[in-house]
Amino acid sequence: MRAAAQNNFPRRVQVALGNETLQRALGRARAGFQDKRRRAVGQVAEFERMRRAAKEIKNHTLTHLDFYLEKFADAVRANGGQVHWARTAGEARDIVVGICGAGGKKIAKGKTMVAEEIELNPALEKAGHEVTETDLGEYIVQLAGEAPSHIIAPAVHKTRGEVLELFARHHGAKKRGGDTAAIVAEARQVLREKFTGADIGITGANFLIAETGASVLVTNEGNGDLCSCLPPVHIVTAAIEKVLPTLEDLALFLRLLGRSATGQEISNYTTLYAGAKREGDADGPREFHLVLLDNGRSAMLGGEFRDMLRCIRCGACLNHCPVYGSIGGHAYDAVYSGPMGAVLTPLSAGLRVARDLPNACTLNGRCREVCPVDIPLPDLLRKHRMREFEQKLGGARGRLALVLWAFFALRPRLYQAAAGALLYLLKKTAGRRGALRKFPLAGGWTQSRDLPVPEGKTFLRRWARGER
Amino acid sequence: MKAGNDAARAEILRAIRRALGRDGPLDPGIARALAARAAQPHPRPHYSAGLAQRFAQKLRAADGSVDFADNLAGIAARVDAYLARHKLGNTVALAPDRRLDRIPWPAHWQAERRNARPGDGVGITPAFAAVAETGSVALSASAQTPAALNLLPATHIVIVEEQQIVPYMEDVWQLLRAANHNPRALFFITGPSRTADIEQTLQLGAHGPTRFFVVVRR
Ligand code: SF4
Numbered sequence: 001m002r003a004a005a006q007n008n009f010p011r012r013v014q015v016a017l018g019n020e021t022l023q024r025a026l027g028r029a030r031a032g033f034q035d036k037r038r039r040a041v042g043q044v045a046e047f048e049r050m051r052r053a054a055k056e057i058k059n060h061t062l063t064h065l066d067f068y069l070e071k072f073a074d075a076v077r078a079n080g081g082q083v084h085w086a087r088t089a090g091e092a093r094d095i096v097v098g099i100c101g102a103g104g105k106k107i108a109k110g111k112t113m114v115a116e117e118i119e120l121n122p123a124l125e126k127a128g129h130e131v132t133e134t135d136l137g138e139y140i141v142q143l144a145g146e147a148p149s150h151i152i153a154p155a156v157h158k159t160r161g162e163v164l165e166l167f168a169r170h171h172g173a174k175k176r177g178g179d180t181a182a183i184v185a186e187a188r189q190v191l192r193e194k195f196t197g198a199d200i201g202i203t204g205a206n207f208l209i210a211e212t213g214a215s216v217l218v219t220n221e222g223n224g225d226l227c228s229c230l231p232p233v234h235i236v237t238a239a240i241e242k243v244l245p246t247l248e249d250l251a252l253f254l255r256l257l258g259r260s261a262t263g264q265e266i267s268n269y270t271t272l273y274a275g276a277k278r279e280g281d282a283d284g285p286r287e288f289h290l291v292l293l294d295n296g297r298s299a300m301l302g303g304e305f306r307d308m309l310r311c312i313r314c315g316a317c318l319n320h321c322p323v324y325g326s327i328g329g330h331a332y333d334a335v336y337s338g339p340m341g342a343v344l345t346p347l348s349a350g351l352r353v354a355r356d357l358p359n360a361c362t363l364n365g366r367c368r369e370v371c372p373v374d375i376p377l378p379d380l381l382r383k384h385r386m387r388e389f390e391q392k393l394g395g396a397r398g399r400l401a402l403v404l405w406a407f408f409a410l411r412p413r414l415y416q417a418a419a420g421a422l423l424y425l426l427k428k429t430a431g432r433r434g435a436l437r438k439f440p441l442a443g444g445w446t447q448s449r450d451l452p453v454p455e456g457k458t459f460l461r462r463w464a465r466g467e468r
Numbered sequence: 469m470k471a472g473n474d475a476a477r478a479e480i481l482r483a484i485r486r487a488l489g490r491d492g493p494l495d496p497g498i499a500r501a502l503a504a505r506a507a508q509p510h511p512r513p514h515y516s517a518g519l520a521q522r523f524a525q526k527l528r529a530a531d532g533s534v535d536f537a538d539n540l541a542g543i544a545a546r547v548d549a550y551l552a553r554h555k556l557g558n559t560v561a562l563a564p565d566r567r568l569d570r571i572p573w574p575a576h577w578q579a580e581r582r583n584a585r586p587g588d589g590v591g592i593t594p595a596f597a598a599v600a601e602t603g604s605v606a607l608s609a610s611a612q613t614p615a616a617l618n619l620l621p622a623t624h625i626v627i628v629e630e631q632q633i634v635p636y637m638e639d640v641w642q643l644l645r646a647a648n649h650n651p652r653a654l655f656f657i658t659g660p661s662r663t664a665d666i667e668q669t670l671q672l673g674a675h676g677p678t679r680f681f682v683v684v685r686r
Contacts, residue, residue, distance in 0.1 A: 025667070028667060028668055029668055032664075032668040033668075043513075044513045045513075045514070046511045046512060046513055046514070049511035050510065050511050050512065053510045053511055057510075063488060064494060064498075064502060065484050065488070066481045066484045066485055066488070066490075066493065066494070067493070067494045067499060067502060069480075069481070069484070070481070070493075073477075079650065079652070083473075084473055084476075085473055085476040085477040085480055086476060087476050087479055087480060091476065134675065135665070136663045136665040136666070136674060137663075137665035140665065153664070153665065153668075154665070155665055155666075156668075159667060160666055160667050163666055180666045180667070180669045180671050181671055183666055184663060184666065184671045184673065184674060185673075187674075188673065188674065188675060191675060192586060192675075195675070196586045212650050213650075214650075214654075220661065220662050220663060220664075220674065221661050221662065221663050221674035221675045221676065222619055222661035222674060222675045222676025222677075223674065223675040223676075225615075225618075225619050225655070225676070226619050226620075226675055226676070228653070229609075229615040229616055229619060229653065230616065240480065240484075245502070245505060246505070246508070247638075247641040247644075248508055248509065248510060248638055248641065249508075249510070251510070251512070251636065251637040251638050251641070252510040252511075252512070254637070255512065255513070262664070264530075265513075265526070265601075265602050266602040266604060266656065266658050267658075268530070268657065268658050268659055268660070268661055268662060268676075269655065269656075269657060269661070269676065270604075270655075270656040270658075271653060271654065271655045271656070272651075272653065272654040273652070273653050274650055274651065274652055274653070274654075275652060276652075277652065278652055280610075280611040281609060281610060281611055281652060282564075282583050282609070282610070282611050282612070282613070282614035282615075282616075283583055283609070283614045283615050283616050284609060284615060284652055284653065292480075294480045294483070298480060298483035298484045298486075298487055299483065299487065301484060301487035301488065302486065302487025302488070303487075
């Protein structure tokens with residue numbers, strides 16, 4: 001686990017804030033994601049009603065989760081698929097490695113956060129297999145030897161120049177040119193061979209449908225479908241909270257997912273997979289495996305973080321979080337980042353090691369407003385902070401606040417809105433004036449009120465209006 | 469393996485029930501009620517445009533191309549014109565489906581009824597249905613309609629009958645239920661494949677087709 005490193009959160013924040021390339025990449029991404037979502041949501045008068053219905057469906061499903069999971073598993077088997085239940089990450093890893101069999105297989109992988117969660121790639125490589133990520137963003141971070149920094153845009157922290165360098169280093173003579181079209185064409189050519197030569201395809205699932213046993217895969221690149229359709233074996237890794245009762249429920253969630261994630265009314269490829277190749281079928285995998293992962297979720301179901309199980313991994317809360325937008329995903333040093341990651345990581349890694357994450361929050365509430373299933377993220381983060389307080393895990397809050405303050409104080413024009421947010425954080429977490437006075441650098445702020453930062457209210461208004 | 473899987477299944481279900489404050493499966497009465505819950509309509513975007521018009525508008529917004537034909541010969545002519553306009557040659561892989569067999573494809577084509585191969589330039593498939601709300605075509609995988617034809621060719625062309633266009637995705641579910649059909653794979657495709665993974669810049673033709681063209685027969 002990356003848990004040990006969690007203690008260095010303030011340090012990683014400092015590094016991220018000082019990284020100008022990263023700051024440019026994050027600034028561009030934030031603007032793009034927010035604009036697209038706002039436009040898409042604004043076009044649908046029914047959006048709030050859809051959002052409320054989605055929340056209700058998720059709550060209903062979670063309250064009857066055992067029933068819908070069994071129904072789903074039975075349907076998968078009826079479709080000719082095999083269902084594997086995994087209590088822990090280790091169990092899920094062993095199952096997938098077991099299915100893959102003797103070493104030396106070529107594995108083409110679509111984007112799956114569950115595989116990240118169970119640290120599947122190292123296990124497959126250790127077993128002697130060659131694993132290729134096929135989502136372009138995932139492929140880029142794989143070449144770079146990094147982890148994804150955003151759940152739907154894994155390489156959002158990379159600039160075009162950095163990708164060009166990576167490709168030159170790894171593809172050698174295949175290098176063709178510098179623009180985005182050339183990069184994508186190069187990746188297309190290299191990865192084509194990976195799809196057609198693969199022995200096994202591994203993908204995630206955005207939704208699991210109890211009614212029909214379908215695993216639903218949503219992509220824009222079509223890479224997940226190539227992984228699902230061409231290799232003779234298809235393995236889907238999915239967590240238990242992904243199940244939805246009916247196809248009608250799916251239609252609703254697809255409308256919310258596309259708009260919340262990328263501002264699309266629907267992603268380019270939305271595919272329902274129901275089992276292995278059938279008699280007479282022109283193509284399709286001869287084996288279909290579905291690995292159902294618990295890994296702490298059934299425990300969450302019974303506790304005060306149940307709401308978090310509604311999450312559909314759309315990324316909207318990351319895209320609208322001033323802290324994520326300032327430090328990027330890698331600073332969290334966990335599989336999930338941003339507000340949803342700050343809730344999930346202390347649950348999986350333990351509050352002791354991840355104690356700083358719930359403090360990286362300005363309580364501006366945007367994450368909850370944009371969440372398509374209305375997860376009360378600020379409240380859940382507050383719960384973590386209360387536990388922290390009870391357990392006397394006084395974290396690096398002071399240090400963190402100082403680092404953030406120093407960064408934004410130095411760049412007032414550039415990041416005015418975020419600066420306001422982070423000063424708010426500073427007030428809330430580093431706390432009262434007494435505590436702040438201990439920091440030499442903070443003197444300027446505590447002594448004078450005219451530091452070039454907007455008031456908290458101004459900040460919230462700006463965010464409400466969608467300005468940056 | 470089997471025993472381990474059964475134990476894991478039992479334990480996960482037990483943990484879920486414990487979390488939900490139950491010691492066993494749902495009461496059979498409740499389970500029956502839940503089973504009957506299927507097919508509930510949910511709030512969804514309303515629109516007033518006609519189906520074909522809405523379909524074309526939304527698909528074009530997603531960088532797809534749409535053309536209309538009045539008869540089978542018209543379909544062949546529209547596709548041929550599209551290939552010529554974009555200089556795509558005349559080697560074509562056709563889904564081995566009788567709906568395509570009825571179309572009088574141009575004699576100067578090299579058309580093959582088969583699944584896709586890596587390196588194919590053009591693939592043509594018939595649709596299962598089309599969704600006006602989002603401009604999507606629904607394509608099912610079967611013996612006559614191979615899945616790879618939707619994915620491998622650089623240009624993907626889909627033939628749709630106007631009466632196949634339904635208002636919403638939910639209407640596709642009704643078609644499936646009416647036919648008691650649960651296809652192995654059901655694709656909803658809305659335009660050519662794309663990525664924005666490089667600096668949020670939209671680039672068409674990621675891994676799937678670079679061009680996506682639909683001909684609707686009125
Ligand atoms: S918490 Fe909500 S906004 Fe964030 S990823 Fe999950 S569903 Fe999306």
